Amino acid sequence: MVDTALSSNATTSTRVRAKARPSGLRKFLQRKSTIAFFMALPLILLILTLVVYPAFYAIYLSTLRKSMTSVAWMRNCQWLPDAICGYIPFGNIQFLFTRETFWMVVWQSCLFAISAVIFKALIGFIVAHFVHNIPAKGQRKWRGMLLIPWVIPPAMSTLAWLWLFDPSYSAFNYALSAFNAGPIPWTGNANWARFSVILVNIWVGAPFFMIMYLAALKSVPDQLYEAAAIDGANWWQRIWYVTLPMMRNIIAITALFSTIVTFANFDIVRVLTAGGPLDKTHLFATWAFRIGIEGGDIPLGASVSLFMVPILAIAAIFILRDITKRGNEA
C-alpha cells in the first residue's frame, strides 16, 4: 500500500524542482525530501528514544545482577577492563532456567494465548455470521451492543469480573446454586483461576474478531453464494468452500495480531488474580512486573520480559509478510 503510494511521486518532485532553483542551503532546505524528513523527524525521534533504545537497553539490563553490577565469572581478571571483567551475559537466564516458576510461566503464557485466541476467533466467527444473517436495518444496533466489551477499558471490566467471581458473594455461584451446582472457587483454585483469566480475555477480545470478520464477510460477493446454492451446496459446504477461502487472509492476520496482544497481556491477569494462587496464573508480563518493579530486581525482570520477544517476532514476521503481500496485490 505504502510503496505504491510513494513510488508515483517522482514525477511531481522533478516538476517542482524544475520550476524554482534556489541555491545552497536554501535549496537543500526546500527540497521535498528534506521537508519530508523534517515532518517525520518527531516520529523518528520518538521511536528511537522510547522504543528502540529501551528495547536494546532491556537486553543490556538483563545481563546485570540485582545490584546493577555485572556478575563475576572469573576470579582473577583484574588485568581486564572493569566493564569486561566478571561479566556473565546469561547469568540471569541461567538462573531462570533453574526456577520452577519460570517454566510454569512459560506453560501458562502459551496455554493462555493459544486457547484464548482460538476461542476468540471461533466466537468472533460465529457471532459475525449471525450478525451478517440478520437484515441490514437492525445490524447497527446489534453490532453496537456486541462491541461494548472491547470499548470498556480492560482494567475496569476485569474489576466487574472480579466481583462476579468473588469468593463469598459470587454472583455466578449464586446462580449456579439455583441448579444445585457449585460453589466453584473461581480464583482460588489453580485450574479455575486459569479458566477465569482465559474466559475474561475471550470476553474482552471476541468483539474485535467479530468486527473484523464481519467486515470480511461483507466483502464476499453474493454471486459466489448464489452459484454455490445453484450447485446444491449445503450450509456447511458454503462456509468451507466459499466463506473460509475468501476470508483466509483476514482470519490469519487477525489471529496473529491477537496472538501478540494476548501473549503480552497484563491488565486482566494483574487485576483478576495478580498471578495467584501460588503464581499459577502468571504470564510473562505480570511475572516480570512482580519481579522487576515490585521485587526491585530490574535485571531479572528485564530478562523475564525478553522471553516474549521470540514469539512476538515470529508473529510479527508473518504479519509483515502478509501486509506486504496485500500491498503488492492492491
Add this chain to the structure above:
Amino acid sequence: MTAAVLDKGAPTRKTGYGSMSRDRAWALKWSYFFLTLFVIFFLLPPVYMFITSLKTSTEISAATNPWWVFHPTLENYTGLLTSPQYLTFFKNSLIVSTFVVTITMLISIPAAFALARMRFWGSATLATGVFLTYLVPDTLLFIPLFKMFAVFHEWTGIQLLNRWWVLLVVYPTLTVPFCTWIMIGYFASIPKELDEAAIIDGASWLQTLTRIFIPVALPGIIAATIFAFTVSWAQFLYPLAFTTSVDQLVLPVGIITTLIKGDVFNWGQIMTGALLGAAPPLIIYAFLMDYYIAGLTAGATKG
C-alpha cells in the same frame, strides 16, 4: 476504508427458491436467538457493575439475590463524585488523555503525510518500522523505561517517576505508531490529482497538508483521535509502574489501589468508580461508533 463496505447492507439473496425462503426464516430466528445469548454474555459484566453500583454495602453483604436491587440508592455515586480523591484521578486521566491525543496528532499527521506522499531516504523502511513499533507491546518496555527514567533523574535532577507527566512521555509510544499507520492508509487513498493540482497552483507542502489532506482525510483523523483517546484512557501498566502517589494516579490505577483497602473490598464504590471510569470511552463510542469501527477495521488494531 472498510466503513463503506460495512454499511453495504445485508446480503440481498433472492428468496424465491421455495424451500430456501423457509430455511432463511428459520436461519433468521436462530440468528436472533443466538445473538441474544451472546449479547447477554457480552453485556453481563457492565450490567452487573450497574446493578452493584445502585446497592448499599449492607445489601451487598446480605444473603439476598445478588442479581437484583431491592433498595436502589445513589449514595455510591454521590460519595464518589464528592470525593476529592476520585475527582483527582478523573482530572489526571482527563489531562493526560487530552495532552496525549494532541501530541499524537501533532506528531503523526505530518509524519503520515510525509510517508504517504513524499519520498525521502529511508522512508519505505520507516513506514515498515512504524508498523513494527506498533507491534511492540508495552509489557516489553516498562522495565527498561523505568530504569531509564531513574537514570534520567540522576543525571538531570528532573524527576519523571511518580509524576503524572511521565505518562505524556510514554503514552505516545503506544498511540503514535498506530495513528500514523492508519493515517498513512487514509492519505494514500486520496487521489493524487488533488495534491498534484495544489502543488502546481503553487501551494507549499505544508499548505497542501493543512488545506487539502486534513479536511479530506478527516474521517481517518477522527478515527485515529478516538483510538488515541481510548488507548490512553485505558492504559493500565505504565501508570501502575511509574506512578505511586495518590495525587498522581490516573483512573484505572486509582480505583484499584485506593478503593481496595487491605482485604476490604467496598464493592459498591469500586463498581461505581469503574462504571464512571468506563463512561467517557462508552459515550464517545455511542456517538462515533462508525468512525470507531472504521478505524478498527482499517488499522487492524490490537485485539
